[in-house]
Amino acid sequence: MSSETTAQKRAPRLTVDDVLNHRRRAGWSRRVLYVFLLAAMAWSLNVTVIQDTDWARMGSLGNVLGAAGRFAGIDFALFPTLIAPMLETFMIACLGTLVGVIICIPAAWFGAQNVTPFKPITYPLARLAMTLSRSIHEIVWALFFVSAVGLGALAGVLALAVRSVGFIAKMSAEAIEDIDPGPVEAIRATGGNAFQVMLYGVLPQVLPQILSVIVFEWEINIRRSAVLGLVGAGGLGLVFFRQMNTFNYHGVTSVIIAILLLISAGELVSYYARKAVI
């Protein structure tokens, strides 16, 4: 008995209830969040799925499956005609990435805190441009460029270029902000000008990371360029659109397979290229 009382005196012992109460209190705010999310989900479900859907027109599950079943089948006759659009899509992706990289050079330079030439103006400017470029969907960019330079591959190239700038420039700027300032100081001490400091002090340190980001973005650009044709910017998207409009559903499946092939090839190349640069 006496030993128990001394132990209680030494430290106020936690009871099972204390632990449970503490847990309950800690989980409280999280539970509010979950309830809120669930309520929002229910509301959204009601608005989008239950009210908006024309269930009668969609018909029974059988009808839906039937509609889906139309896509089961491959139009092999289409494949030879797909080679040219595939090449076009691939080329749009390459050129778009290249132009994007060129635009990135000033963007990353201005957008890295430690090298930006005039911080109060150039830094926020570059950051704004990056956010704008990343925020807007490639389809919107493509629509914009189609209306500006007309239908064709050029609009697609420009759309991809502008869309890729944000990500590449952001990652590059972050890489530049992380460099070791030592070599930069050394090049400045030899009397190099600002350009030489960038070229010898900064660039060699960040090149592998930037190359890896570029390859990654190139891979994503292949995926993007496959749909730009939907709004008139050339490539596989255009064929997809045409097959869809002529109700050649097996042809649609063929186009999707072509897209998947192209993307898988891109992913493979990108995987090994990124391994090689790092």
Place this chain on the structure above:
Amino acid sequence: MAMPLLPDRPGGGNVLPRLAGTSRSDIVAWKDAGMAILEVRNLRARYTVSGPEILKGISFNVEADDFFAIIGPSGAGKSTLIRCINRLVEPTAGEILFFDREITKLPRRELRLLRRDIGMIFQEFNLIDRMSVMDNVLSGRLGYTGTLRSLFRLFPREDIQRALELLDRVGLIDHVDKRADALSGGQRQRVGIARALMQDPKLLLVDEPTSALDPKISREVMALIKQMANEFKVPCLCNIHDVQLAMEFCNKTIGLQDGIKMFDGPTETMNKGNLEKIYAMEVL
């Protein structure tokens, strides 16, 4: 004041400012005239406007055949002092005369021409890790190389020749095409020395060249710097935390403590009392 008659001496009444910096013959002329190549007068520096003052009025002279050691406890302002001289750190007050030319107010372009006359060797070597040893050494020549040439790394033949000879002198001729990060610490510092000498410097700033190296290599590197400085007749200003090395290699010493000069004179005149003053509380 008796001055050597040099028609193109900076600030010597010439209307046009001289862009090409200092030429090699100036060192000889300055030495013959017994004048200081570098005069630092009442130098003050702080990093931020409200921050503490790092250098509190430092003055000293460097002459043509000096190998100066700057010693002092860490945080005394040794690195800042060195960096003020090629203005990697901007001094807040005071004067620096390099070949009798005030340099603290030089505009950007002139500053670059000044910097290519002052070689610098760094504590952490500050090499470009992903470039070859050769390119690292050649990068010492950037101040003399045009922007377009440096973009394609098209250095003139004589620069490459000089780089090869320097690499041979520092004992790295077999590592020319290796990447800088494949070398050991001592070898990396030798590349740093070759890069600084590539500039054909009229003054060598050396910032703790040995503190990233082990004692044996440290001695070798110091000996190499000393030998090269003698051979190329370049005065040296060397930050060093190791008093033993300073006593061994340097003919003059400046002792700094908390931004104030506590000692200035030939190394052999320095005694225990001076050292205690410099390192005030620190146990030697």
Place this chain on the structure above:
Amino acid sequence: MNRPPQSPLVTPAGPSACHWSRFKFPDSLIRYASWISVLVFLTYTVEYLDIPLDRLLGMFGRMGTTLSTRYYPPDIGYTLDVGYLSYVVDTIHMAFLGAIFGLIASIPLAWFGSFNMSPSRRWLYPIARLITMSCRAVHEMIWAILFVAILGFGMLPGVLALTFFCTGFAGKLFAEEIEAIDVGPVEAMRASGANQLQVMAFGVFPQVRVAFTGIAIYTWDVAFRAATVVGFFGAGGMGWYLKRNILQVETERVAAILLSIIILVLISEIASAWARAKVMKMN
């Protein structure tokens, strides 16, 4: 260029006139060959895609005039209309549902598709990877068109398209996160006799919780960006308005809609960046 004479090197026996070139023979050949092939490919690409290089600069001038005469001033009043605003709300609903469903689907997929934690490396791992990869590879626009073709116009196909998109997006990031965990706690759990699900819940989940929350918020962000345009092909939301006005060549309204999309996406991006920063701080 003004090159002052250099001090002579006092070299006793230097390698005089040593020939050094940056690239030795096989290297140099490969290097030049690859540069030339890249250049050839680029030239061919420009030729093949029929990009009018000579008119390119003039094009940008014309772009400026088009923008300033036809798209300016944007018809802001149009986007403040109740009908349009209700479409904006619909878009938010769609993005939210798509993100939630996608996240729910991607958690088991990430578990099965992470090499270190997958319950069955032979069967579940490749299947989960395949599903995630195909969800990712097919662009959200294509998903939207396919679902519209199957289910008809409306928001349901939009939600489904976004769900597939988010599954692919979050599934990959989640799996990468799980593959990067510290295996110590997992081994401890296994040693205490926990089953697969328990190992997941007590050994893995606490380690990735914060990262998962960050990815979830990011997924919402991406989903919203996509939701603004899936309507372009009839899958609900404000994209439909965009399409209608483009077809009717109501350029000033198009400009206003584009502007509203940009502003909404920026708001969502800022909000999600704030939320992610907060989650990271809670860690």
